Structures are given as structure tokens and as C-alpha cells.
Amino acid sequence: MDKIEHIGIAVKNLENSNSLFASLFGKEHYKTEAVESEGVKTSFFEVGPNKIELLEATSENSPIAKFIEKRGEGIHHIAFAVEDIRSEMKRLEKEGFTLLNKEPKNGADNKLVAFLHPKTTNGVLIELCQDR
Ligand code: ZN
Secondary structure (H helix, E strand, O other): OEEEEEEEOOOHHHHHHHHHHHHHHHHOOOOOEHHHHHEEEEEEEEEEEEEEEEEOOOOOOOOOHHHHHHHHOEEEEEEEEEOOOOHHHHHHHHHOOOEOOOOOOEEOOOOOEEEEEEOOOOOOOOOEEEEE
8 A cells, every 4th residue: 555645525515615625725626526426526635745535425325425414524534545456455355354345446536446444444434546
């Protein structure tokens, strides 16, 4: 696993949060993208070498809607860059971690992504991402 690729933050209203985080960071987000398979709309900020992803649910069944219902807005996941997502998924499964998806799927920002179940990672949702 390499560096932290981005940190994902669940928000209720993307537009409001875009302007909130633009004030915080002193710059605008550089892209907005819908990921229909996940039922989310996302936006990305670049902060020095780091990225922050804001996520808003687009449907009630979205994992983000459920997260906000249970825990409110806040940090949702930490994403780590990997070179080869399939071999990393195999390695982690062997180590006893539970993967939320068996195959990598298309995520935002031109990435292939996979998630680890937070019950096997001390409550932290971990995303692996590889450049597509
Ligand atoms: Zn993410």
C-alpha cells in the first residue's frame, strides 16, 4: 500500500459543503463527478499533496445516506493508493480482512476501487484505489 490517496467526507449537501471547504482551503474544488453505482455525487479538492473527496447521497439506498443517518456528517473513509489492486485484494483477504467487493469496481476520479469492511479494520472504512 502506498500513500493516502484521499480522505472521503460524507456531507448532506454537496453545494453547501463545496463552499464551506472552499473557504477552509482557500481554493475551489477541481472536479465534481457522479458515481451512479454507489449512489453518490462527489467533488474533489486538492490541498497540497493531498486530496479530499466530499460525498453526497443521490438516493436513500446510497451507503452515504445510511452512513449519515447512523453517524451524521463526517469522515467516511480513507483511501490508499495501490499499484496493483487485484494482488493487494488477494493479499489482504489472506491476512483475514473482509472485502466489501470481490472485484475492483469503477470509482470516481478515474480509479479502480475496492473497500475493506470496517469491522475488520477497527471501524475505519478503507478504500484501495488504483489508477485506471
Ligand atoms: Zn474515496
